[in-house]
Amino acid sequence: MKRVSLTLVLLGTLLGFSGAAAAEPGCIPTRGDYLGPFYISGTTEGEELNRRGRPGEPLLVTGRVLSAAAGHSALAGARVEVWQTDGAGNYYPEGSGDAADYAPEELDLRGTLTTDGSGRYRFNTVVPGSYFPRPRHFHFRLSAVDHKPLVTQLYITGDGSLQQPGGNCRHAPLIKTADGYLYESPDIYLQPVE
Ligand SMILES: [Fe+2]
Numbered sequence: 485m486k487r488v489s490l491t492l493v494l495l496g497t498l499l500g501f502s503g504a505a506a507a508e509p510g511c512i513p514t515r516g517d518y519l520g521p522f523y524i525s526g527t528t529e530g531e532e533l534n535r536r537g538r539p540g541e542p543l544l545v546t547g548r549v550l551s552a553a554a555g556h557s558a559l560a561g562a563r564v565e566v567w568q569t570d571g572a573g574n575y576y577p578e579g580s581g582d583a584a585d586y587a588p589e590e591l592d593l594r595g596t597l598t599t600d601g602s603g604r605y606r607f608n609t610v611v612p613g614s615y616f617p618r619p620r621h622f623h624f625r626l627s628a629v630d631h632k633p634l635v636t637q638l639y640i641t642g643d644g645s646l647q648q649p650g651g652n653c654r655h656a657p658l659i660k661t662a663d664g665y666l667y668e669s670p671d672i673y674l675q676p677v678e
Pocket residue numbers: 520621623
């Protein structure tokens with residue numbers, strides 16, 4: 485009897501957890517997230533985000549941008565703006581506005597990418613650090629023809645990501661490589677305009 489009760493408790497816990505996850509909206513389209521106070525428009529284009537050797541473990545981030553419409557076609561030519569902290573949790577700069585408002589040396593770990601014909605993007609950076617009370621995260625702002633712009637954040641598996649709104653759809657593990665780490669982003673789905 486005791487064993488049955490324990491099983492039921494465990495089952496309840498598991499169901500409770502799955503129930504919470506199932507209560508989240510679906511993963512398509514990708515859920516939006518806070519813009520945060522440190523978005524800067526007009527950042528440099530290119531795959532190297534850590535242009536000034538900011539501290540942190542080397543990281544390659546890869547991902548895809550897809551349409552949330554039926555068929556989920558890859559969105560070629562989508563604009564992907566990214567910003568994040570260094571390994572110690574610092575933004576460069578801790579400010580907002582436009583890149584033209586800052587000296588080039590003030591801007592780092594930020595960039596703008598364009599997806600290729602398969603909707604793919606990639607960039608070199610460092611593993612972001614956490615800053616209280618947030619788990620580590622990457623900020624994204626995406627736009628593509630015939631789709632609604634999206635501001636979202638991606639998280640690292642096991643790093644408090646499941647506690648974020650819609651976090652069960654927006655996290656991936658850090659994978660150790662010979663050169664540092666690899667983060668294969670969850671696919672990002674943009675909602676088509678009506
Ligand atoms: Fe942030």
